[in-house]
Amino acid sequence: MPKRISLKDIAVKVGVSTAAVSYVLNGLEKEKRVGPDVVRRVRQVAKELNYTPNQIARSLRKGTTNTIGLIVADIANPFFGHLARIIEDEAIRYGYTVIFGSSDEDCLKSESLLETFMDRQVDGFIIVPSEGCGAQIELLTVKKVPVVLVDRYIRGVETNFVMLDNYDAVYKSVRHLISKGYKRVAMVAYRSCLIHMEERKRGYIQAMGDCGPGPFSYVGELEYNFTHEEMEGIIRKIITEYQADALLFATNALSVAGLYAIRELQVRIPDEIAVIGFDGSEVFDFFDPPLSFIRQPLEEMGKTSVQILLDQIRGEAGLKQVILKHQLVLRESSG
């Protein structure tokens, strides 16, 4: 295994100290007064030997790794995959590398990932927080580790975050359905106390109260690891028992599973029930009929979270809490 070229190799070949080499390669030749001749030769030899610095050594010395830890719920979920991609690109633009992990909405996994990443001295975190991980996040902020939460934040924990106007998004979507003449709008959501989910439910309840023609409202709730049968049970209940004429799903995954159940029950969209989903996907264009959905500005969400994180890493003080606007994309499924 041919050894990597080190600063010392260059120093020896040029006949100077490693300090001089380091100065030159870090562009400090003026400030540190390295002679033009040495500068030239160092540069040349470095290129000849194809030198690139050992980032591990540099990290140890400087105490910074140029690495950010990304924790999402599941990288296989296209929503998070896409978000990860945007974050990756933005991070690379600034010379950062991303190490990632999936928490599965599981507080213990999330903690384990945090510890692993901390031991690897990441410079900061972008986290999609799971339920009950408030203490972990709090601990990070106490340790002054730069953190940005994305997609959701944790009540009572003062952190930077970037998220959607969830309440408003759902409120307006329900209002839209009602304005279209639908009267019994139901919702399917996760049984979760995470802020994004609660805000979505709150938006629904409020809209039904403000604009609904009657006192109807129903939110079917599922666990994160719900089964097809459970979803089918809820859909069946919504349609037959509650006789809903419109339905709003609280996430992408719920939309997918819910539509599957609706299809199995042979209920026609939007004639028998109108549907609006959360989070778009080009794939939804192929549903018959195409699905109306609430679009999140993913690009902005990812870029903003990286920007805020880098600002924090550079030492900026104040909290930054950003709420982004949704966009309601109307297709045939909502009549």
Add this chain to the structure above:
Amino acid sequence: MPKRISLKDIAVKVGVSTAAVSYVLNGLEKEKRVGPDVVRRVRQVAKELNYTPNQIARSLRKGTTNTIGLIVADIANPFFGHLARIIEDEAIRYGYTVIFGSSDEDCLKSESLLETFMDRQVDGFIIVPSEGCGAQIELLTVKKVPVVLVDRYIRGVETNFVMLDNYDAVYKSVRHLISKGYKRVAMVAYRSCLIHMEERKRGYIQAMGDCGPGPFSYVGELEYNFTHEEMEGIIRKIITEYQADALLFATNALSVAGLYAIRELQVRIPDEIAVIGFDGSEVFDFFDPPLSFIRQPLEEMGKTSVQILLDQIRGEAGLKQVILKHQLVLRESSG
């Protein structure tokens, strides 16, 4: 910013050298003869101070980082996202962390990622190689850096790899269509010399030759960054000009875009044209009609590639080249 606890802190508190502490915490107390009393106190203080080793320092000293570099085409693509997730889980099981990057099938980006990861001293790579990056991969193997290619390999470069039986998968799928009575089967693929794509095309051509009722065959080819218009042009050509009665897509992304075009042209599946896609997705279940597709054993692919990589990292010598079997999942779209 409260400083991290180091070995030295423990050493000072217990009143011994850092060497002793290191031995204890690495379980070498027997071998290195550390007294039971010191062992006890070191353990206790370590727990008290909540010590975890600085992996950067350890990496520098040991020359290994317990990190693997993962390069996929695009983490936002569910196929790669899912693969990444499997690799992540398997890596974590063995104490490894994953840093990832997306190449966009672009050789230059891929090279830049490789260099970045090399500078970070990853212990090995799992790579979905792009076109024309043979030299890069070759260079890695020359440097004895452990590498496993996945999804595709590079002709002429002797590496470990894990991939699908692409030829066989397409051959059997086409044969299936023909046995169902379809006569003019067409294919849509990428214009790529990458082995997986070529094998898929070869399987198609061969099957049409062996089993086809006539001398017909047509492969429509697109660039990776194809537009909707280009796809529509090809679909239109296949249907009107070549009057195909069945169609096979070579990847997931092509299936999605192709089905979109078919829908826009108001061609009925499978009455006017039968369709088989590549790579499943639960989402395809919702297509009307549900899509038949060639399923890749993603789980096995991810796990195997990690296993092989770790074997290589541990110093195993021989080349490992694994070809996994596909599964043809039949739904309504293929008649």
Add this chain to the structure above:
DNA sequence: CAAATTAGATTAAACGATTAAGCATATTTT
């Protein structure tokens, strides 16, 4: 011309771990 400044380098400590080698003291062996 002596003193002060500047230019152009070097030295060596530091980051936080690992680990080969060494050094007392105590115990066992011949």
Add this chain to the structure above:
DNA sequence: AAAATATGCTTAATCGTTTAATCTAATTTG
């Protein structure tokens, strides 16, 4: 009792950088 071995630790080098502190010789200044 001398030699050999065991026990329980410490010392110090090392990994590859960065960077504060020095040091020497040349140049400028008064």
